[in-house]
Amino acid sequence: MEYGKALRFHRVKQGLTQNQLADGIISAAYLSKIENDQTVPAIEVLELLYERLGIDFNESTLNHPxxxxxxxxxxxxxxxxKDEAKLLRDELLQQKSTLDNHQLYIFYELxxxxYLFLINEVEEAYETWENLKQHKNTLDEEMKxxxxxxxxxxxxxxxEYNDAFQELMExxxxxxxxxxxDWEASDLFYLLALSTSQSNYISPSIYYAEQALEIYQSHYDLSKSADCHIILGINFGRLQNYAKSLENYHLARKIALQINDSLKLKLLYNNLGVLESxxxxxxxSISYYKKSLEYSKDLSSSINLYEFLNTIHGLITEHYKLVDFKGCSHWINEGMKKLSSYPSRQHELHFEFYKMLINDSPxxxxxxxxxxxxxxxxxxxxVYIIRxxxxxxxxxxxxxxxxxxTSYLRLAIQLLNKHSNLGGIVL
Known part of the structure; x- marks a missing residue:
């Protein structure tokens, strides 16, 4: 066991300085060397330090899940x-040493x-991540x-998609x-495909999606395979390879219908709406957007609400392109109603723009x-700056x-030259 990292972890967790922990036992300088694994102290010293921290030296590495x-x-x-994850979490929390042992605590919090993202407790996930950053210096290679x-x-x-990509590359x-x-490797490849797709790094996104897909297919994981096909559909569409894009979307739809996954169908039809546009x-495009809305039953999460508003925005723009101002106005009103329960400045601006546009506002x-x-x-x-x-x-x-x-035209052209392949929605 790396006693130094464990000591630093418990000291920081309890809010103690090196002087407070070392006082009367050893010097703060010597404690610093222990924590940085620059020296191996006597067992008696470790026992005294653990005792001050209120931790049983012998139990710290034993009797844990x-x-x-x-x-x-x-x-x-x-x-x-979700159900299995909740049961396992409850089991782990019943084991006191899950939170007392340095390594187990780090893994548990990570x-x-x-898990918090999975159950849509996003703000708590951010807070937990911020708290965990203070233990960054105690991590071993696996924890890193x-x-x-x-x-x-x-x-x-x-x-922050580009930053996400850089962290995932680390x-x-x-x-x-x-x-x-294998399942962890495929998950990493999939997350890399997501982040590169959102950063508009098309070739890397296709590469990582195909890497993930190969593993998912070898394990007959239909659900994750469908996710990869959606990412591939988005990226081939950006490359204007529409035949390849549709091929992947139809493969994803076939799987989603087979496993009755309404979330994937909602996402899929939305992206088909984007492609047809x-x-x-x-x-x-309007037909696909409406089909996506048919699967937007669960609006309890912020992610689902955001996607719902994106689909409404798509319907507004398509009706406007058809000079169907009545249809455009209808979907503007539908979007505005939803904003009362889920404020989104981005969508508010979209909806207000089209409202002013069709009413010829000065x-x-x-x-x-x-x-x-x-x-x-x-x-x-x-994409919106350009538009x-x-x-x-x-x-x-x-x-x-x-x-x-000319100044606004120049701005749009500059961005078009840099970001010529924008489009598509991923989850």
């Missing part, structure tokens, strides 16, 4: 078996963050793998020095310049404000 039980819990979390992976997941949930680097099982098949230019475009620029939402900048450029040109029109 096996790591296999923790890994069993983690596997249930990764594969979203896995708990992912899970720490980087979970950190990547946290960044993903925060919408996890991949650590995975080469430890033994991970890119092909200018607006009626078909304040539309000011709204775009002062509210809409600055909001999306601050958050690097490139609204192009619209504003046309609006300004009609008013013969050519210099200002």
């Amino acid at each position: 096996s790591k296999e039980k923790l890994k069993e819990w983690y596997e249930a979390i990764v594969f979203k078996r 896995f708990r963050i992912r 793998f899970y720490y980087q992976l979970i950190t990547g997941l946290v960044k993903y949930y925060k919408g 996890a991949k680097n650590y995975s080469t020095s430890i033994e991970i099982e 890119r092909l200018d098949n607006h009626q078909s 304040n539309l230019q000011e709204f775009l310049e002062e509210d809409v475009i600055p909001y999306f620029r601050e958050r690097n939402k490139y 609204y900048s192009l619209f504003l450029s046309d609006l300004l040109e009609k008013q013969r404000l050519y210099k200002k029109s």
Whole structure:
């Protein structure tokens, strides 16, 4: 056992300084060397330090639930078996030493963050991650793998997709020095595919999705295979390889119908709506968006509500493209109703824009310049910066404000050159 890291863990957990723990036993400088594994102290010294921390030196590494039980819990979390994950968590909490033992506590807290995401306790997951960061210096190689992976997941949930990708790559680097099982490798590849897809790194996303898919198929995991097909469908669509995109979407739909997975069907139909929109098949796009809404029964989670509003936004834009202002107005009202229970500034701006547009509001230019475009620029939402900048450029040109029109056109073109393959929704 690495006694130094365990000592530092318990000291930090109890809010003690090195001087407070070492006082009357050894010097703070010597304790620092122990904690950094620069020296091996006498057993008597360790016993005194453990006694001050209120921990039984002999029991600290014995009589604890096996790591296999923790890994069993983690596997249930990764594969979203909520009921099983809850039962296993309750079992682990009944073992007092789960929280007393350094290694087990770290693994438990890391896995708990992912469990909290699973049950939609997102803010608590963020808080747990922040608290765990103070123990970063006590982690061994295996802990570092899970720490980087979970950190990547946290960044993903925060919408920091490029940072998520970097953290997950760090996890991949650590995975080469430890033994991970096939299901963990496929999970890592899948998360890499997700983060690269959201960062618009198309080739890496396809590569990692195919790596994950190969493992999932070898284990006959239909659900996860469908997830990979959806990511592949999105990325091939971005490459304008629409035949390959549709092939993957249809494979995903076949699986989702077979296993009766309404969540995947909702996501799938939404992405088919996006694809049909890119092909200018607006009626078909509307049909797919409406089909997605048919599967949007559970709106209890913030993620599901956000996706629901995205679909509403898609319906608004497609009706507008068909010059169907009545249909456009209907879906604007539906979206506004939902905003009363789930405020979303992003969607509020979308809905308000189209409302002002179809009503020929004289304040539309000011709204775009002062509210809409600055909001999306601050958050690097490139697809919306491009869309609204192009619209504003046309609006300004009609008013013969050519210099200002050109500036927004230039902004849109610059972003289009850098981010030419935007589109698609992943989960």
